[in-house]
Amino acid sequence: MSSRNRVLLMAALLGLSTSLLAQTYQIGRKTTEAQIAPWVIDAFPSGAGLPAGKGTVGEGRKLYETRCAACHGMKGEGTLADRLVGGMDTLKSGRPVKTVGSYWPYATTLYDYVNRAMPYDSPQSFTPNEVYSVVAYVLHMNGIVGADATLDAATLPKVKMPNSAGFTTDPRPDVSNIPCTRDCK
Amino acid sequence: MTTTSDGSRRRFLRQTAAIGATFGGVVATRDALAQESPLVVPPWTKTPGLPLSEGNYGMPSPFEKNVVRRGRKDYRMPGSGSIMTPHGNLRGTITPSGLVFERSHGGVPEVDPAQHRLVIHGLVRQPLIFTMDDIVRFPSVSKIHFLECSGNTSQGWMNRPATVQLSHGLLSSCEWTGVMLSTILDEAGVAPNASWLIAEGADSAGLNRSIPIAKCLEDTMLVYAQNGEALRPENGYPLRLLLPGWEGNMSIKWVRRLRLASEPAMTRWETAMYTESMPDGTARQFTFVMEAKSVITDPAPERPLRAHGFMEIRGIAWSGNGRIKRVDVSTDGGRNWRQAELHDPVLNRALTRFTLPWQWKGEPALIMSRAMDETGYVQPTHRQLVAVRGTANRYHYNAIQPWQIAGDGKVTNVFA
Numbered sequence: 001m002s003s004r005n006r007v008l009l010m011a012a013l014l015g016l017s018t019s020l021l022a023q024t025y026q027i028g029r030k031t032t033e034a035q036i037a038p039w040v041i042d043a044f045p046s047g048a049g050l051p052a053g054k055g056t057v058g059e060g061r062k063l064y065e066t067r068c069a070a071c072h073g074m075k076g077e078g079t080l081a082d083r084l085v086g087g088m089d090t091l092k093s094g095r096p097v098k099t100v101g102s103y104w105p106y107a108t109t110l111y112d113y114v115n116r117a118m119p120y121d122s123p124q125s126f127t128p129n130e131v132y133s134v135v136a137y138v139l140h141m142n143g144i145v146g147a148d149a150t151l152d153a154a155t156l157p158k159v160k161m162p163n164s165a166g167f168t169t170d171p172r173p174d175v176s177n178i179p180c181t182r183d184c185k
Numbered sequence: 186m187t188t189t190s191d192g193s194r195r196r197f198l199r200q201t202a203a204i205g206a207t208f209g210g211v212v213a214t215r216d217a218l219a220q221e222s223p224l225v226v227p228p229w230t231k232t233p234g235l236p237l238s239e240g241n242y243g244m245p246s247p248f249e250k251n252v253v254r255r256g257r258k259d260y261r262m263p264g265s266g267s268i269m270t271p272h273g274n275l276r277g278t279i280t281p282s283g284l285v286f287e288r289s290h291g292g293v294p295e296v297d298p299a300q301h302r303l304v305i306h307g308l309v310r311q312p313l314i315f316t317m318d319d320i321v322r323f324p325s326v327s328k329i330h331f332l333e334c335s336g337n338t339s340q341g342w343m344n345r346p347a348t349v350q351l352s353h354g355l356l357s358s359c360e361w362t363g364v365m366l367s368t369i370l371d372e373a374g375v376a377p378n379a380s381w382l383i384a385e386g387a388d389s390a391g392l393n394r395s396i397p398i399a400k401c402l403e404d405t406m407l408v409y410a411q412n413g414e415a416l417r418p419e420n421g422y423p424l425r426l427l428l429p430g431w432e433g434n435m436s437i438k439w440v441r442r443l444r445l446a447s448e449p450a451m452t453r454w455e456t457a458m459y460t461e462s463m464p465d466g467t468a469r470q471f472t473f474v475m476e477a478k479s480v481i482t483d484p485a486p487e488r489p490l491r492a493h494g495f496m497e498i499r500g501i502a503w504s505g506n507g508r509i510k511r512v513d514v515s516t517d518g519g520r521n522w523r524q525a526e527l528h529d530p531v532l533n534r535a536l537t538r539f540t541l542p543w544q545w546k547g548e549p550a551l552i553m554s555r556a557m558d559e560t561g562y563v564q565p566t567h568r569q570l571v572a573v574r575g576t577a578n579r580y581h582y583n584a585i586q587p588w589q590i591a592g593d594g595k596v597t598n599v600f601a
Contacts, residue, residue, distance in 0.1 A: 185520065
């Protein structure tokens with residue numbers, strides 16, 4: 001039990017007012033997760049937030065070619081919009097090619113982003129099945145899942161991304177300078 | 186503007202064109218000025234001026250028409266680009282609202298404030314939904330802070346010359362008015378295991394970022410006004426987050442939802458974008474703070490030197506880690522430095538203006554400024570920065586900016 005819940009329980013047992021734990025200004029309307037559900041579209045790396053439904057590479061290919069390729073290229077090579085495919089082994093080159101395959105650490109991020117922001121001209125128009133399918137196809141083009149892959153809320157978080165271990169935290173301040181004022185260098 | 190005042194304005198411009206041309210030369214000497222004709226009473230004194238601007242939103246003088254936001258024009262999707270603040274034409278520490286930089290990823294939504302809602306949910310005691318009227322009722326605060334895209338000055342990584350507008354223009358500073366985020370979070374009651382807040386905008390990108398709860402409780406604001414008036418649409422109207430000193434992308438515009446969570450969401454913007462590629466192939470993630478930086482804005486490529494003799498070197502300095510403590514200026518390529526004067530107010534995580542008097546006799550010179558903040562951090566050189574971080578990075582470049590002054594007063598961007 002959390003400490004806050006313990007306090008609430010004690011207050012209830014003692015018949016005390018819980019006003020200290022309530023809203024100070026009484027501004028705003030109480031709501032519930034059910035009421036706000038249409039807005040809640042986050043997909044976490046753990047899989048939390050992923051909806052029911054499933055998608056296949058085959059369905060994803062059809063959708064990709066009609067709804068994505070105009071900006072991202074037929075093979076995900078990037079035209080108007082970002083390149084999505086390839087760039088493996090470029091991250092140490094000094095000119096990294098950052099794509100879903102070479103750089104993105106979590107497959108769930110692709111679901112979250114496609115679902116909320118794609119296609120660019122009509123975001124949030126794909127059904128969950130369509131998003132899973134497009135995600136499956138983009139991962140397949142990168143060689144991350146097979147041609148027969150089916151993705152859903154259980155399998156997508158388990159997809160191992162090639163660069164999943166490629167990120168570090170912030171070590172700054174990492175560069176120092178001396179405020180020399182006379183005959184410097 | 187009415188037809189009549191438009192006509193007056195054209196006449197006004199025509200009449201003054203000849204007078205304006207007198208000052209068009211680059212380097213004017215005292216002798217040249219002495220040869221000017223005797224003063225005349227100008228036409229704008231000898232005729233009544235324009236009618237009052239009632240009903241108009243006031244605009245700058247037509248002579249300032251060049252002072253506008255500009256982009257590099259290399260973005261490919263409409264609505265997904267950036268346009269920069271013209272620091273090479275500004276003088277103060279507050280950016281006029283119409284010149285605040287703009288970086289968007291799904292265009293600028295036309296949000297109706299009457300229909301806009303803010304939801305707080307997730308790991309809270311009580312999920313809440315607010316209208317704009319609700320939010321404005323909360324105790325309010327006004328604070329001056331800079332806002333800077335982490336991609337500001339990124340041309341430095343590539344040694345790509347630019348004007349001060351195109352190099353340092355993803356930086357602006359406003360007085361922001363709103364409510365402390367902590368005030369509203371207290372209303373919902375943050376659970377003890379909530380360590381991140383995931384903020385989301387109402388734009389077509391649904392732009393989402395994960396923010397450590399400590400920053401939310403320390404100084405993050407929910408703002409509805411900048412420089413005393415409602416936020417501009419491109420800056421988040423009617424409501425945005427403002428995270429003082431942290432990379433601009435996190436100050437979510439058009440904010441509609443705040444979810445308390447025990448883990449970051451690992452959104453596209455904090456994984457694929459706004460992460461920093463290092464020479465060994467790894468990338469730094471969650472690099473939030475904008476470290477100390479400064480730049481000379483006069484002279485600058487937009488402001489060549491026009492006269493020999495006295496001039497004042499002027500610039501701005503700022504740090505995401507607190508107040509600016511000192512700014513040094515060199516006019517000999519970094520060999521010797523003099524301490525510049527810092528002008529009040531010197532505020533936390535805000536632009537600070539500095540000046541240094543200088544005599545320029547027409548010699549080529551390499552000038553630069555170096556900021557120190559109250560943590561003791563010293564702005565590094567390009568060489569020091571690149572030695573640690575390489576050149577594959579596109580974010581958080583904060584090195585000293587050298588300007589090369591030529592004998593004719595022209596100023597160009599070079600890297601030392």
